[in-house]
Amino acid sequence: MGRIIVEVMPKPELLDPQGKAVAGALPRLGFDQFTAVRQGKLFELTVAGDVTEADLDAAGQAAGTLLSNPIIEDVIRVVEAEQR
Amino acid sequence: MTGARVGIVTFPGSLDDRDAARAVRLSGGDAVPLWHGEADLKGVDAIILPGGFSYGDYLRAGAIARFAPVMDRVVDAARGGMPVLGICNGFQVLCESHLLPGALIRNDHHSSSAVTSSCAWRTPTLPGPTPSPPGR
Numbered sequence: 001m002g003r004i005i006v007e008v009m010p011k012p013e014l015l016d017p018q019g020k021a022v023a024g025a026l027p028r029l030g031f032d033q034f035t036a037v038r039q040g041k042l043f044e045l046t047v048a049g050d051v052t053e054a055d056l057d058a059a060g061q062a063a064g065t066l067l068s069n070p071i072i073e074d075v076i077r078v079v080e081a082e083q084r
Numbered sequence: 085m086t087g088a089r090v091g092i093v094t095f096p097g098s099l100d101d102r103d104a105a106r107a108v109r110l111s112g113g114d115a116v117p118l119w120h121g122e123a124d125l126k127g128v129d130a131i132i133l134p135g136g137f138s139y140g141d142y143l144r145a146g147a148i149a150r151f152a153p154v155m156d157r158v159v160d161a162a163r164g165g166m167p168v169l170g171i172c173n174g175f176q177v178l179c180e181s182h183l184l185p186g187a188l189i190r191n192d193h194h195s196s197s198a199v200t201s202s203c204a205w206r207t208p209t210l211p212g213p214t215p216s217p218p219g220r
Contacts, residue, residue: 010189017190066151069144069180071187 002051003081004059008068009040043067044081051080086112091128093158093174095120095149099136100171108132120152130167131158133174145188146176155181 010016016038023037045062047055056078063075090108092115094101105115116128120138125131138149149155155177162168162183170178178184 014189015192017192020192066143066147069147069187072189 002047002049002055004045004047004051004055004078005081006043006045006059006063006067006078007040007076008043008063008073009038009076011072011074014072040073040076041067056080088113088130089116089126089128090114091116091118091125091131093118093120093131093133093154095136095138095152095177097137097139097141098134098173100134101136104132104134104171118154120149120154123153123157125154125157125161131161131169133158133168133170133177135172135174138173138177141173144180145173146178146180149173149177150180159183 010019019036019038022039023034026032026034026037043063045059060075060078063078064070068075085108090113092101092104092108094117101117105117108115116126118124118126118128118131138146142148158168159181168178168183170176170184175184176188179187
């Protein structure tokens with residue numbers, strides 16, 4: 001079984017209230033060195049056999065349609081996952 | 085609106101479809117139930133996408149409902165001029181379908197009162213045209 005990783009992040013120019021809330025909570029735990037947090041999404045897509053170029057193309061298309069909304073999010077990465 | 089046939093789409097997780105149907109009947113129209121899994125608008129004159137939490141708001145609110153079989157017909161009908169009303173989650177489905185410009189993002193304020201308005205509006209600022217649904 002092969003796996004493909006798709007990473008989606010909110011667009012940089014867009015406010016990320018989730019990341020901002022996390023950034024506000026970190027200093028309360030003593031983590032005061034982090035100046036900003038942005039929160040995105042990571043998808044793991046599994047295929048039956050080894051990952052092929054066609055699988056990666058399909059994952060890229062899925063990333064641009066269902067997995068992300070191009071108005072507010074960017075697809076950062078579509079790559080084959082390393083073996084566990 | 086006497087005699088108008090108004091379709092009301094039910095998705096998994098729709099909550100207000102019965103309320104919408106009642107409102108249509110009280111207004112003198114015929115409420116026609118439409119099922120998310122059937123690509124059939126049953127000859128309606130207008131469509132309501134009701135509120136609720138389609139697919140549990142997973143991924144993004146409205147994002148999975150947008151790809152339901154009935155939605156291809158709704159998008160085609162809307163582009164052909166059919167009136168479509170999206171209420172609450174239905175509005176979010178219309179945004180994800182790119183029938184309305186913009187997208188919904190989370191609120192910036194973290195006060196408990198934010199539960200009454202759990203999203204914010206963002207119009208597209210991309211240089212190009214609004215992205216079209218795939219295959220169009």
